[in-house]
Amino acid sequence: MNDTHHHHHHGHAHGHDHSELSEIELRVRALESILVEKGYVDPAAVDALVETYETKVGPRNGAKVVAKAWADPAFRDRLLRDATAAIASLGFSGRQGEHMVAVENTPQEHNMVVCTLCSCYPWPVLGLPPVWYKSAPYRSRAVIDPRGVLAEFGVALPAATRIRVWDSTAEVRYLVVPMRPEGTEGWSEEELAALVTRDSMIGVGLPLRPGEARP
Amino acid sequence: MNDTHHHHHHGHAHGHDHSELSEIELRVRALESILVEKGYVDPAAVDALVETYETKVGPRNGAKVVAKAWADPAFRDRLLRDATAAIASLGFSGRQGEHMVAVENTPQEHNMVVCTLCSCYPWPVLGLPPVWYKSAPYRSRAVIDPRGVLAEFGVALPAATRIRVWDSTAEVRYLVVPMRPEGTEGWSEEELAALVTRDSMIGVGLPLRPGEARP
Amino acid sequence: MNGGQDLGGMMGFGPVQPEPDEPWFHADWERRALGLTLAMGATGQWNIDMSRAARESLHPAEYLSSSYYEIWTKGLEKLVLQQGLVTTDELKAGHALTPPKPVARVLKAESVPAALAKGSPAERPAAAPARFAAGDRVMTRVMHPAGHTRLPRYARGKRGTIERVHGAHVFPDSAAAGAGERPQWLYTVRFSGAELWGADADPSLAVSIDAWESYLEPA
Amino acid sequence: MNGGQDLGGMMGFGPVQPEPDEPWFHADWERRALGLTLAMGATGQWNIDMSRAARESLHPAEYLSSSYYEIWTKGLEKLVLQQGLVTTDELKAGHALTPPKPVARVLKAESVPAALAKGSPAERPAAAPARFAAGDRVMTRVMHPAGHTRLPRYARGKRGTIERVHGAHVFPDSAAAGAGERPQWLYTVRFSGAELWGADADPSLAVSIDAWESYLEPA
Numbered sequence: 001m002n003d004t005h006h007h008h009h010h011g012h013a014h015g016h017d018h019s020e021l022s023e024i025e026l027r028v029r030a031l032e033s034i035l036v037e038k039g040y041v042d043p044a045a046v047d048a049l050v051e052t053y054e055t056k057v058g059p060r061n062g063a064k065v066v067a068k069a070w071a072d073p074a075f076r077d078r079l080l081r082d083a084t085a086a087i088a089s090l091g092f093s094g095r096q097g098e099h100m101v102a103v104e105n106t107p108q109e110h111n112m113v114v115c116t117l118c119s120c121y122p123w124p125v126l127g128l129p130p131v132w133y134k135s136a137p138y139r140s141r142a143v144i145d146p147r148g149v150l151a152e153f154g155v156a157l158p159a160a161t162r163i164r165v166w167d168s169t170a171e172v173r174y175l176v177v178p179m180r181p182e183g184t185e186g187w188s189e190e191e192l193a194a195l196v197t198r199d200s201m202i203g204v205g206l207p208l209r210p211g212e213a214r215p
Numbered sequence: 216m217n218d219t220h221h222h223h224h225h226g227h228a229h230g231h232d233h234s235e236l237s238e239i240e241l242r243v244r245a246l247e248s249i250l251v252e253k254g255y256v257d258p259a260a261v262d263a264l265v266e267t268y269e270t271k272v273g274p275r276n277g278a279k280v281v282a283k284a285w286a287d288p289a290f291r292d293r294l295l296r297d298a299t300a301a302i303a304s305l306g307f308s309g310r311q312g313e314h315m316v317a318v319e320n321t322p323q324e325h326n327m328v329v330c331t332l333c334s335c336y337p338w339p340v341l342g343l344p345p346v347w348y349k350s351a352p353y354r355s356r357a358v359i360d361p362r363g364v365l366a367e368f369g370v371a372l373p374a375a376t377r378i379r380v381w382d383s384t385a386e387v388r389y390l391v392v393p394m395r396p397e398g399t400e401g402w403s404e405e406e407l408a409a410l411v412t413r414d415s416m417i418g419v420g421l422p423l424r425p426g427e428a429r430p
Numbered sequence: 431m432n433g434g435q436d437l438g439g440m441m442g443f444g445p446v447q448p449e450p451d452e453p454w455f456h457a458d459w460e461r462r463a464l465g466l467t468l469a470m471g472a473t474g475q476w477n478i479d480m481s482r483a484a485r486e487s488l489h490p491a492e493y494l495s496s497s498y499y500e501i502w503t504k505g506l507e508k509l510v511l512q513q514g515l516v517t518t519d520e521l522k523a524g525h526a527l528t529p530p531k532p533v534a535r536v537l538k539a540e541s542v543p544a545a546l547a548k549g550s551p552a553e554r555p556a557a558a559p560a561r562f563a564a565g566d567r568v569m570t571r572v573m574h575p576a577g578h579t580r581l582p583r584y585a586r587g588k589r590g591t592i593e594r595v596h597g598a599h600v601f602p603d604s605a606a607a608g609a610g611e612r613p614q615w616l617y618t619v620r621f622s623g624a625e626l627w628g629a630d631a632d633p634s635l636a637v638s639i640d641a642w643e644s645y646l647e648p649a
Numbered sequence: 650m651n652g653g654q655d656l657g658g659m660m661g662f663g664p665v666q667p668e669p670d671e672p673w674f675h676a677d678w679e680r681r682a683l684g685l686t687l688a689m690g691a692t693g694q695w696n697i698d699m700s701r702a703a704r705e706s707l708h709p710a711e712y713l714s715s716s717y718y719e720i721w722t723k724g725l726e727k728l729v730l731q732q733g734l735v736t737t738d739e740l741k742a743g744h745a746l747t748p749p750k751p752v753a754r755v756l757k758a759e760s761v762p763a764a765l766a767k768g769s770p771a772e773r774p775a776a777a778p779a780r781f782a783a784g785d786r787v788m789t790r791v792m793h794p795a796g797h798t799r800l801p802r803y804a805r806g807k808r809g810t811i812e813r814v815h816g817a818h819v820f821p822d823s824a825a826a827g828a829g830e831r832p833q834w835l836y837t838v839r840f841s842g843a844e845l846w847g848a849d850a851d852p853s854l855a856v857s858i859d860a861w862e863s864y865l866e867p868a
Contacts, residue, residue, distance in 0.1 A: 024500055024503065025457070025459040028459040028463050028466070029524070031503065031506065031507060031510075032462055033526075034516050034520050038515070038516070038526050038529075040533055041466060041537075042469070042537060042538050044538075044539035045465075045469050045541070046462060046465030048543075049542055050455075050462075050464060052543070053464065054461070093547060093549070094547040094548060094549040095545075095547075095549040096549070097549065098549040098551040098552065099551065099553065099596065116584075117435050117436060117438075117482075118482055118485070119498055127454070128454055130449070130452050131449060131497070132447060132449070135443075135498070136437055136440070137445060137446045137447065139438070140439065140440040140443055141441075143584065143626070143637050144627055145632070152445050153446070159634065160634070162634045163634050164620075164636050164638070165637045166618075166637075167438065167582065169582065169639045169640045169641070170552070170599060170616050170640035171551075171552035172596055172618075
């Protein structure tokens with residue numbers, strides 16, 4: 001176990017030392033060899049699955065959804081009423097997005113999404129979750145100390161803003177629709193989408209403002 | 216961390232591999248060197264503390280208390296009314312036994328002691344706690360599944376017997392007075408004390424019966 | 431089960447630490463762990479609730495000291511062993527030593543896009559009308575099952591308000607045990623921070639969970 | 650804090666495993682860890698509640714994967730660092746590199762028997778009459794303090810009965826924070842298994858905790 005002196009960093013693969021990485025690498029390799037040899041798994045299917053999530057699905061999908069909701073009031077209404085259908089109409093659907101709900105930030109209420117029990121996340125619109133989303137610090141604190149978590153992301157909301165945390169305990173997946181930044185009147189959906197960060201769609205960040213460089 | 220293949224054994228020093236023992240050995244040695252060099256600790260005092268708990272204090276103290284309670288009704292009454300004083304009258308007192316409560320098993324109710332939050336234990340009467348008492352399996356399950364725990368100690372109580380678990384969350388320490396075994400009429404306190412196991416004074420065991428060998 | 435996965439409200443893990451670059455994968459084994467987990471899921475030998483139950487049954491110290499792809503890998507090992515698809519000797523050897531067991535499906539590369547697009551919807555026809563409607567006050571059950579459940583500890587025995595009615599969904603507590611889908615109405619239940627965490631809670635906080643009907647009683 | 654130490658009702662740790670021989674110590678470092686912890690406690694630089702708080706603040710994965718003497722050792726390291734008695738450089742070097750800080754007492758070998766016999770009683774004169782009496786029905790508070798507390802999670806927001814009144818005892822939530830002893834009446838509070846664990850609890854089970862007065866409200 002982790003007895004390195006004063007080494008209290010846990011739960012991140014990149015925090016592990018080399019010998020442990022080798023251990024898990026060997027374990028995964030062994031598993032793949034067995035599963036392929038037994039014919040349960042087509043290694044080309046594994047390649048295709050990995051390639052899909054590494055290159056084809058990601059938060060630009062969600063940004064298009066949000067930008068359209070900002071630009072098109074009828075789409076926004078459909079999105080808030082039936083997010084699964086509205087998102088599918090843009091071509092995003094399927095695994096880990098079968099039952100979508102979109103929740104809209106307002107000056108009165110800020111939404112934030114977590115999965116305290118595992119790592120539920122809306123893959124078709126956001127891609128795979130980042131390490132921190134799946135790790136104990138976020139999962140443990142989002143429901144009890146969301147302002148403390150937001151502060152670690154550099155977000156300070158007005159004290160009067162209510163914070164609404166959605167714990168994804170079922171197969172429903174939540175997409176936060178952040179508030180449209182000021183100064184974007186008349187912008188195209190493409191221009192708007194460039195302001196929509198992944199963090200803003202989880203609720204741990206705010207969209208970029210006009211002129212603000214993507215971090 | 217512990218990634219040894221299928222090595223799921225945690226929380227016992229003897230379950231750790233050699234390299235880890237060396238790590239903690241080095242750590243303790245470093246700490247002692249510093250504390251002694253700085254004059255905070257007298258190494259002879261450390262020796263004396265260890266010697267006390269290794270050779271002078273142990274569950275035979277508690278067995279004497281229980282045997283006397285069995286043999287002497289007036290002592291039993293004093294023990295149940297003011298255990299700290301009654302136990303001190305036999306010469307057992309001090310650290311981790313400052314506030315004692317004795318709880319008596321009956322055919323109707325069986326008592327069991329745990330410290331879910333750390334390892335609180337009545338040192339003057341039982342000595343240092345065993346590893347299992349301080350470990351997660353016992354601490355987690357004693358309060359929710361005491362019959363399951365008792366089964367692992369080979370104890371099966373009648374379904375009608377109530378089980379009363381004492382979680383030692385303060386500086387009060389609990390000593391279980393088990394039921395006196397049948398067939399011990401007229402026995403001396405010394406003879407009776409030989410039947411009183413440590414486990415029976417925690418509530419995870421029963422006293423030996425006459426003729427039963429000490430396990 | 432009250433295992434290492436039930437993290438809501440726990441403390442002591444330190445700050446959230448986003449990575450500056452946030453790569454999708456940190457090493458190739460993470461890619462394979464993802465792909466193998468999804469491909470084996472496609473065999474139909476288990477459902478998603480069994481997968482979660484397998485991960486949750488890791489010793490809590492192991493769960494909490496493992497990265498998520500490590501948890502997936504260890505969970506996948508448990509599942510293939512439980513289902514008799516792989517033996518412990520094979521895991522040790524790193525090679526097949528026994529004949530394969532038949533599985534319902536093997537996902538082929540060309541079927542990947544369709545399989546991902548289809549997903550695995552959890553909604554099912556409802557056998558009865560919903561017991562609760564939006565606005566109803568409910569109380570979550572106090573329950574500590576040894577098996578899988580999706581009612582987190584922090585939200586047990588708490589009063590909240592039904593906010594959304596989602597339809598009847600596969601009941602994980604049953605599906606994880608291999609006892610059938612037994613669909614139940616699913617609700618979003620909203621709680622105040624004070625109800626969950628006490629008087630010292632952030633007064634601006636509300637938290638919701640998605641809760642199956644049998645987790646709830648009228649309040 | 651809701652740390653790794655709060656184990657009551659958790660699952661997944663496997664069976665209780667008594668050792669056949671049950672040695673007091675498994676290696677000499679365990680002897681030294683015990684002796685050093687007790688000897689440093691005698692310096693008066695911290696109280697028992699601070700010791701517990703230090704151990705509980707270990708990362709939960711570390712807490713749950715450490716043996717108890719390891720936990721004590723790591724807690725002692727935290728305490729000597731917090732108190733400025735030792736520096737991190739010294740821990741790394743394994744030797745003193747800076748002058749000692751004055752401490753209130755240094756325990757000498759000849760004083761060990763008397764110190765152990767004296768112990769550290771936690772009872773204090775009561776400033777006010779006890780609010781509750783044996784037989785009273787009480788409700789434990791829902792609270793999730795970031796600091797040290799001795800009200801376990803499983804017993805928060807639960808109805809029970811006062812069974813014993815122990816006198817006024819040092820209040821750990823305060824003492825651990827270095828905010829003074831602030832003694833409070835201490836009670837044994839008894840709960841039914843069903844109150845703590847729900848309808849599926851062992852019907853023959855009752856559990857008690859020892860609870861300070863501010864943990865309790867009339868019910």
